Amino acid sequence: MQEHDFLAAPSDLELQQVSGAAFPPMCVAGGAGAHVSSSNLTLPVISNEALHLPSNSAPPKLATQQLNNSASKVLPAESGGVTVPTAETTTDGVDVEDGVEVLSTPQELFVGMSFNTSDAAKDYYNSYARHTGFSIRIDTSRESKKDNEKIKYIYVCQKAGVNKKEKVADDGPITEKKIVRQRRRDYIDRTHCPARMIVRKTSPGHWEVVNFEREQNHERLRNLSLTKYLKSHRDIPAEEKEFINYTLDEFDRVENLFWVDGAARRTYELYSDCLSFDTTYLTNAYNMPCAPFIGIDRNGITIQLGCGFLRNEKTEGFVWLFTEFKKAMDGKDPANIITDQDIAMKAAIAEVFVSSVHRNCRWHIMENARKTMGAFLDSKGDGKQELADDFTDCIDNSFTSAEFEQKWQAFLDKYELNNDERFQHLYDMRHCWIPAYFMHCFFPFLQTTARSEGFNAVLKRYVNPKNSILNFVQQYKKIQQRIFSKQDLQETATATKVPRYLTGHPMVHHMKKAYTRRLFNVFQHELQLSSSYYVVRVEGDDLIDVVPYRRCPDLLYGTRTFRVTSSRVEGLYSCTCCKFERHGVLCCHILKVFDTLAVREVPDRYILPRWSVEPVVDSGVEVAANEPLQEAQITDHGKHVIRYSRMCTNFNKIVRPFMADDEGYGIVSK
Numbered sequence: 001m002q003e004h005d006f007l008a009a010p011s012d013l014e015l016q017q018v019s020g021a022a023f024p025p026m027c028v029a030g031g032a033g034a035h036v037s038s039s040n041l042t043l044p045v046i047s048n049e050a051l052h053l054p055s056n057s058a059p060p061k062l063a064t065q066q067l068n069n070s071a072s073k074v075l076p077a078e079s080g081g082v083t084v085p086t087a088e089t090t091t092d093g094v095d096v097e098d099g100v101e102v103l104s105t106p107q108e109l110f111v112g113m114s115f116n117t118s119d120a121a122k123d124y125y126n127s128y129a130r131h132t133g134f135s136i137r138i139d140t141s142r143e144s145k146k147d148n149e150k151i152k153y154i155y156v157c158q159k160a161g162v163n164k165k166e167k168v169a170d171d172g173p174i175t176e177k178k179i180v181r182q183r184r185r186d187y188i189d190r191t192h193c194p195a196r197m198i199v200r201k202t203s204p205g206h207w208e209v210v211n212f213e214r215e216q217n218h219e220r221l222r223n224l225s226l227t228k229y230l231k232s233h234r235d236i237p238a239e240e241k242e243f244i245n246y247t248l249d250e251f252d253r254v255e256n257l258f259w260v261d262g263a264a265r266r267t268y269e270l271y272s273d274c275l276s277f278d279t280t281y282l283t284n285a286y287n288m289p290c291a292p293f294i295g296i297d298r299n300g301i302t303i304q305l306g307c308g309f310l311r312n313e314k315t316e317g318f319v320w321l322f323t324e325f326k327k328a329m330d331g332k333d334p335a336n337i338i339t340d341q342d343i344a345m346k347a348a349i350a351e352v353f354v355s356s357v358h359r360n361c362r363w364h365i366m367e368n369a370r371k372t373m374g375a376f377l378d379s380k381g382d383g384k385q386e387l388a389d390d391f392t393d394c395i396d397n398s399f400t401s402a403e404f405e406q407k408w409q410a411f412l413d414k415y416e417l418n419n420d421e422r423f424q425h426l427y428d429m430r431h432c433w434i435p436a437y438f439m440h441c442f443f444p445f446l447q448t449t450a451r452s453e454g455f456n457a458v459l460k461r462y463v464n465p466k467n468s469i470l471n472f473v474q475q476y477k478k479i480q481q482r483i484f485s486k487q488d489l490q491e492t493a494t495a496t497k498v499p500r501y502l503t504g505h506p507m508v509h510h511m512k513k514a515y516t517r518r519l520f521n522v523f524q525h526e527l528q529l530s531s532s533y534y535v536v537r538v539e540g541d542d543l544i545d546v547v548p549y550r551r552c553p554d555l556l557y558g559t560r561t562f563r564v565t566s567s568r569v570e571g572l573y574s575c576t577c578c579k580f581e582r583h584g585v586l587c588c589h590i591l592k593v594f595d596t597l598a599v600r601e602v603p604d605r606y607i608l609p610r611w612s613v614e615p616v617v618d619s620g621v622e623v624a625a626n627e628p629l630q631e632a633q634i635t636d637h638g639k640h641v642i643r644y645s646r647m648c649t650n651f652n653k654i655v656r657p658f659m660a661d662d663e664g665y666g667i668v669s670k
Contacts, residue, residue: 031606043350103544109197113209118153121199121207126232133220134158134195135230148390151201157193158231163372191218220303223224243328247320249311254288258324261307261480268305268329270610271295273442275305275334279313289313291321296444298611299490300518304480318348326352336441340364341432357441362395365426372422395434397556399576404436439578460611489579493517494613495629507594510601519611522585529554529588542566544596546575554588562589571603584608611633 053121109128115121122138129136135158142152198211219378228235244259276294288309306325326333333353339345341360349358394411398404406425412418431437494517501508502524511523532552536545545562558578566573573594574580579587586606595603657664 022176049543055445068585091613107215109209109212111209111212113277115199116205118150118199118207120195121209122153122155127198130227130233132232133222133227134193134216135227135232136632137232139196141472149201153199155197157195158188159191159193159216160196161190163190173527193217243324245324245327253311254309255311256309256320257288258306258308258321258328260293260325260328261477263480264303264305264482265297265328267297267303268332269421271297271303271305272329272332272443273335273610276446277337277339279310279340279345293325297487298519298613299487299494299516300445301483301486301490303483304476307476313342313344315347316345318345319351321354322348336443338443338446346432349537357438357443358432358439359443360429362433362435365429365433369422369426378423387528390414397437397558397560398434398436399578401436404430404434440581442582442584444583479664490517499524503531505595506600507591507602511607514602514607514612516611516613522583526579526586526588527591529557530592530595533589533592538563541568541597544593546592552588557588562587564589565649566593566597568597568599571605573603573606580606584611 041081109125115124122136126136137158137160138153139154139156139160141150141154143149145150169190182457193216194213195216196211196213197209199207200210202208221227221230242259243265244257246257247255249255272295274296278289278294280288288311291308292311293305293307295303297303306328308321308324310321333355335355336357336358336359337349337353338361339349341364346358346360349356390411394404394407398407411425412420417423433600496518499512499517499520505527508524508527512520515523515610532550533546534549536547538545539541542565544564544566545561546564548557548559551559562576564573564575573586573590575587577587577589577590579585580590585608586602593599
């Protein structure tokens with residue numbers, strides 16, 4: 001079965017677009033009591049600068065490199081799930097210690113920024129303050145004289161204003177009555193700090209920043225591990241934190257490492273239905289394979305959902321890695337996971353991801369088969385073309401396990417291969433890789449680890465295998481930022497561009513609003529294919545055969561007749577091609593039945609949230625009232641990109657008349 005083009009692995013052009021991204025330095029915390037600086041990190045010698053650890057420990061050793069003299073003591077055997085700051089959170093020379101709770105860095109506020117509610121504005125400013133190293137409070141608020149509702153808030157730094165003056169004792173002799181026991185109480189020294197944000201309610205459901213002061217006149221809290229104790233930063237949600245954990249071997253060398261950022265942990269909530277996992281790429285000087293967890297977002301873009309390093313690829317190593325991944329994701333198993341053919345990995349998945357459906361990569365299995373069969377499956381040889389075609393048809397064009405069994409036996413009989421151990425071995429593994437056994441499992445537009453392979457190809461462009469783990473982390477996060485940019489571009493396209501409608505079917509307008517742009521294109525493709533069929537009622541409206549006029553342009557469907565079971569009253573439809581179960585989008589056969597039964601809108605149950613334009617949880621920022629982008633519910637950054645584009649376009653219209661006028665040109669240039 002072929003994957004759809006729009007969800008294929010990254011192209012060479014996409015890989016080239018990832019290059020050249022600037023990235024700031026990163027700080028990583030180690031185990032209990034570890035203090036790590038941000039220069040030239042390698043694990044466990046995380047820096048060339050001092051690494052402060054318990055004084056009663058012995059220095060750890062590298063697998064292939066001795067400790068720098070300035071490094072210090074041993075890390076504990078396991079870090080216990082330490083959360084660490086990313087590069088974005090460690091600006092302005094902020095120190096980092098173990099246990100730092102990390103959030104995705106918010107963009108700096110600006111006048112005109114808008115929010116749905118005052119609480120959303122406060123939360124955003126509070127998040128900004130935490131990353132900057134200070135705490136906030138409400139200074140004043142104003143109510144409407146009409147309905148007594150709040151219409152204005154002024155949020156200030158905790159050190160705004162001045163402290164109350166102490167009372168001066170009266171003159172005169174000290175008496176027993178004047179001796180009062182004072183409480184020893186520390187206080188916050190207010191410095192009349194000017195930092196503030198003022199928001200005003202401009203219309204129902206619309207709060208706008210009307211004033212923002214960034215500058216402060218005091219030292220900020222430079223140790224991010226302590227900001228959680230500031231009054232306005234308590235009770236940070238766990239899913240916002242970045243998670244990291246590692247283990248050391250008996251020689252105090254890093255044996256396993258796993259980390260995932262807060263954005264990926266939130267994303268996993270919506271896209272935990274299918275993961276691709278692969279460990280084929282060596283990423284650092286210590287020969288530790290990179291093990292990225294790869295997912296697919298609602299735009300069909302490959303996303304990162306965590307990454308690990310393993311010293312060796314044994315079952316216990318994979319068990320540790322999958323356990324940490326599951327721990328970081330609040331104990332939630334991926335619904336489906338596809339990997340290469342690895343016995344240790346298979347055993348670990350069965351032990352940790354107990355509810356997951358595990359599938360092996362078809363490509364890897366066929367490559368391993370070719371190593372033993374040589375040119376036997378090579379279609380270029382004399383008389384081999386028919387054998388290769390029959391073999392491919394048996395594997396890719398079987399829609400049920402019973403059909404596969406029948407075709408497989410016919411194939412063996414035809415070419416007298418019943419006693420061939422090589423084909424017997426492939427058959428014994430059929431439940432792990434043959435598509436017919438996964439027709440009801442969600443593996444959207446893939447049956448290989450091509451997305452993991454594509455991500456590895458990106459890594460090869462940016463990561464020198466001889467570099468440190470810190471360098472890898474920096475490059476990895478560059479790629480993460482580029483992924484975010486691609487997501488924003490797709491969200492912007494969904495929000496601002498009108499698709500080219502390939503048919504006049506009324507259903508396309510409904511689905512254009514429901515699906516992201518790329519999924520809408522897939523839907524339109526299926527709607528087009530439906531014109532290649534006619535219907536034959538088997539049992540009234542409940543059982544319908546969908547028959548091709550000649551041959552469907554889609555190679556998978558070909559000349560086959562498919563049967564659709566329908567229940568119009570209950571709104572239930574299913575097809576023997578199982579496209580909806582596999583990919584989450586309706587097939588052309590069900591769409592043909594919709595046409596026959598005069599169903600004009602796709603039932604809600606067949607519009608999966610993971611493919612829809614419904615928003616992933618965002619910070620509450622929305623576009624201004626004159627920007628009709630609410631339908632798309634795109635991310636904050638995407639909205640800012642749209643605003644910038646529109647501002648540039650409007651400004652171009654304003655200055656265009658001054659091109660031919662020297663005086664006007666001079667004024668505009670100034």
